[in-house]
Every structure is written in structure tokens, then in C-alpha cells.
Amino acid sequence: MMHTVFRRLFPMVAWLLAAGGGLAVAPAVAQVPAVDAPSSSANPLADLASMTYQPKAGTQGTIRLAGSSTLQQAAAQWAYGFVKIHPQAECSVASNSSEAGWQSLVDGTADIALMSRPVTDAEKAAWEQKSNKRLVVVVAAFDRLVWIVHPANPVTELPWSPETGILRPTSKDNAATTEALAATHWDRLNGSAEWKDVPIRVHGRGLGSGTRWHMDRLLTGATSCQLAIAEHKTEAELAEAIAADRGGLGLVGDEHAHWPGVKRLPLVIPANAAPLADAVVGSDRTPDCRPLFLAVAVPKEGSMLPQVREFMEYVLSYSGQLDVAKDALLPLTRGEIHAQKELLGWSMAR
């Protein structure tokens, strides 16, 4: 919030000086900081109500979406809403994983990849080499993640830092293993001597999952420490495993974290934490808010397919964000939507 206040304060001083040549009496204007970020109790869609979808007549053609199961339901709602307005268009959704969605985009069997993790630099580089198209990756929604532990665990919060995550590896060596972790047993996190012999056992989704990508990063921060993780196919299985494991620690989507027999834990983010290197442009959400991406292939010397562009317009409108909220994901703010349109090269006209 202070960010917003400073944003007002500095230019206001400059404006007052410039307007009056530095000598005029400052007008008695009480500048009020705007509130752009939604609070948890306010309807985040209220501020988007004027960002209506303005359809283009005669839209037709096929739009193929593939990727993350986290975005499956939102994608299905987008497809349904879009085709309802444009009956001449056809939308297909294939749901598997971020990894598979990316492969479909690379293979040319999808127009839009649904990704619950960012596209890596290696993937981008391979894309540039192989494809004669350019890649545009925008955020379409956010998903709040929450940590779960066994209910008997006295831990009340998980302190986190962008550098070393929760488990605080002491080495930044790529070959670092769990041996390098400062926190290997629960007493280091819950402060209880009774838990000094209880190792922290991490439970997560499979490697192709975007949730897993975020979990690795939240656990060990910017280090590349490799962890031994018990993998589970679904969040239900993961939650059951935690409920049965006194030393278990797992990460699930907030909207699904109502499993019996587990305890939810807040992630404590230091106020002075530097922004993450891959923070979403135009957003200041905390790291436990996972961005969900759409990756789109665009011809290098041309523009996006008209029906794909129209679809993206729909996604980045009130209607598209309403679809996001229907599956308990977090819609974008106005500022975030503008930033994504900027990435797509759209909102240049002012």
C-alpha cells in the first residue's frame, strides 16, 4: 500500500513545483491513494465490471487449448462462453499437465498452452531455435497455494525467504542435497524439542505438475537443492498421505484445502523480501499466489490468428475473469489485465 502512497507523493511534489514555477501556493488537494489490489473479502470482480468483452462480428475458426489440469475448468468455461457468443468458432480443450500443454504448443497441435508454471528459459531458447514463431506468455489467473501438515504438528506458520525458501539450504551448489538443509527435522520449524527426531517428509504432485514446480521453489528458494519428495497423482491422495504422516508437509490449492485430518499453515513472507526474479509484470502478488499462464504462438512476421486474438480478448475481459472465479481461482486486477494486454501489444492506443 505504501507503494501506492509513494507513487502519489513523489510526482505530486514535482507537479506542484512545475505548475506554480516552484513559488505558487500549492492547491489544497488531498490526494487519496487508490486501492488497486483486491482484499480477500471484497469481490475482486467488481473493479473489472467496466472491462466488458466487446466481441468482433464474424469471428470463426478453431482454437485449440491444451495443458494444465489446474486451468482445465476455467478453459472449459472460456470455451463455452466464447462459442456461445461466436457460434461459428470451435474451441477444443485437452487437459493433462503443463508439460504436455507446452509440448502440444511446440508440436503445433495446440494454439494456446495452459501452464500452471512459467515457461523456463531453456524451453524459450529451444522454442526460438526450432520455431519460426514467437512466443507470448500472459497470465490469465492466479491460484492461491496453501501448505498442509499433520494436525498434531504444533507448527503455526512457515517462515519463507526468496533466497532459501522454507527449508533453508546452506549451499547454493546445484548438487546440494537434503544433507545441506538447515531444516531437516520439525523441531527446526515448530520449535518443539519433542519433534527433533521427526524428519520433514515432503509430499507433492508429479514432476510435470505446475504445483510441483512452485513447491520446489517455495521449499528451497533460489537454490537448486534437490529434494526427496513422495509423489502423488491427486491432491486428494496427497492430503490423505499428510493426514497419515506425522512428519508430512504438502502443498495444495487453497480452494481444495478443506481435507479432513490436515492442518493449513500460512506462509510468512518478510516485508522486505525483494521481488522474485520472475515476478509477473504488472503485479505485486505474494509468492504463495501462483500465476497461471497462457502461452500463445504468434507468427514472427505477422499477427496472432484472428480467432485466437479474439479468444484472448475474451479471457482478459470481465467475462473471462468471471469464468476464472467460477472455479475458485483468483481473477486478475485491472492493472494486471492492462499489463498482459501490453505484453500482447494491444493496449498501446490511449
Next chain:
Amino acid sequence: MWATCVPRVSAVLSRFVNRFSRMNWIISTIMKCLQFAAFRSMASLSSVVLAGLFLAPGMSAAQDARVRDTVAASAVPSARPATLPLGIMAQNTAAGVEVVSVNPGSVAQASGLQTGDTIVNVAGYQVGMVGDRLYDVGDELARRVDSAGRVPLLVRNGRTGGLVSMPVQFGTASRAINGVLNAPQGLQVPPTSVITVRLLDVTEPQWRDVALTQGQLPVARGFPVSYRLDPPAPTPAHRYAVDARVEDAGHVLLQTTSPVTLASLDREQRIDLTLAGQAAPAPTAVVPSAQIQQWIQTYLGRPPRPYETEVWLADLQQGKSLADVQAGILSSSEYFERQRSNRDLYVTDVFRQLYGVPPTPAQLADLQARYDRTQGVRLPFVQQLQQQQQPR
């Protein structure tokens, strides 16, 4: 003295702004260290006040007083214009919004903006990239413009590097649509009812619910009620219309019999609307909000979360049906997770919820095949089942 003083001050300011831009990351860090709860609550309160008092461009204070009870004066953000077009092509930077080109005949050109200039702030509110956030100049113009269509910009001149305060005047020729909503005489609707007036794009026949802007107001003092809508810039060759409805708990009580077509959107116009219908739903009618809450409780095993029912009611306003809402909940990730993300458990439970009985082995085999045909995408699977009147 002024002649020598002003350029000097301007040069000092220019250096200050340049330095400020370079120091953005430092400021950003400091700001994150200084997050006070008091500031947060004060800002929330202020924003509500601002939203409630918003005046559309071109409206005088007297006009505002007159329409205070109208639909457009409600504290619904959709009633305000989304953006005000300056008529520039621009690039967002950390120093502000850099003007790439200026459209001939635009507000920007009339104000003196030139290619290469940078808009540093709008009425004192910085625009462009601030730290890692984007503050859109169009949004800021819509927020800060006064009732006479004026708003000051602080601009760094692209040629001299000097800072200038540049007043911008948006056209006072309003394109507002206003009029009166009439209902059958003596009709009393529940005090919890809400009036919605929408500007629709009706270019294609199926676009019955493509609302470009809308205003909402609780029914407090009965009818007639005056309304005002500020339309966005029209798309060439598109056709527009206005309609209105009165809803209570998602149930449409009164509405215009058909949308009133507009000849154009390029001038202010008065469109009076007549509502028809009944003051109360039939006793046997399903009340949408109650139905949605019941589905959430039954299918998801919990009461609705804050604004969850609102989201689904907003979906109905977008032209979706209650069946669409039911399909949305039954295909949600949460419902699927409750069935342990297992195909067989999921299709069995959806069948049971829709038909009240578990599927026979033959029906289960059919459900599994249907689910696989939709490649595990649940929404079309549920919609197909809903369309089937009787289980096979």
C-alpha cells in the same frame, strides 16, 4: 524574473524526475518495508467514497445532484467510463508513458502533446510502470477527470527535457444515454430488488446478453427512476440497444419486453424504457440465489464463500442459465477433488446428483465412454448428461 526562474526550476525538476526514475527500485523496496495497516484501511475507505462520488465527464454539479438517485450515480464501477481516449500510441516505461505517436485531431494533439513526450502523472498520480506494477494512463484519466472534462497532466517535453503542466480538455459533447424507467402503476417490488440497465451490442442475433456497460441501483423509492449510461467508444458497423430489468435474488421480476435499438452512439440521447412483468415470482418459481446456495451446499458440502453466489448470479446476467450454473458447480475442480479426482467415482456421483439414483453397470460403462470422449474435460460431460432427459 519568471522567464529565468521557470526554466531553471524546470531543469532541476527534470533532473529530479530522472533520478527518481532510476531510484524506483530503491523506493519500491523502502515502500514494501513500510506497510502500515492503518494506511490500508484508510485507503479502502477513501476508495469507496471516491467511487460513490464519481461524476461522468461533461456533467455539472447540478446535473449530478439531479441524478443522484439514478442508476448511473450508484457506486457500481461499471457506471463510469472505462477509459478516456487521448488519441496517442504509447509505451509504458518506468519514467512514465512515452508518446510514440499522436493521432491527428485527437484530444492529445489539441492539448499540445507531441511524439517523444512522456506523461509522468495524471492529476498528481504517477502512470506507467511503477516498480513492478503498471498504472494505466487510460484508467487514471477516467478516475481523475473533473466534471467539466478537464484533467491536468505532468509531461516531460521530449525535446527540451523540461517538465510542463499540461491541462487536457476532453470533449464536453456527451454521448451519454439517459432516460426514465417506468413500471406498471401501483406495482410494488420487494425492497431488496435491484435495477440493472444495460447497453448491449446487438450486432449478431445471439448477442442478446453482450453488455458493453451497465448500471445498477437498488429499488428504494419505486418508479419512475431516471438512469444514465456512459457508453464506451463504438465499433464501426456494430449495432447497439438498451434494456433494463429488475431482479430479486437472481429472479427477474420486471424487464423491457425487448431491447430498444439505438440509431447511433455518437451523441447524447434520451431513451425512456418501460418495464413489464410481475411484482413477485410465482410461489412455485425457483429463486436462483437460493437454488445456487443449495447446490453449493449439496455438491460441495459447505456453505457459499463470500461473493461466490454473486459470481454465479453475475453469470446468469451474462446470459447463462441455471442449468449452466449447475453444470459449472458439478464440473468444478472442487467437486472433482471431492470425488478424489477419480473418473469412475466422479461420473457415478454426477449421475446420482442429476438423476437421484446410482448408475447401473451398463450406464456406468456409457458414462465412462462419454467422459473419455470429452478427454476428461468435465463441463461438456455434465452438459451432455443434463441434456439427456432420462438415463439410458
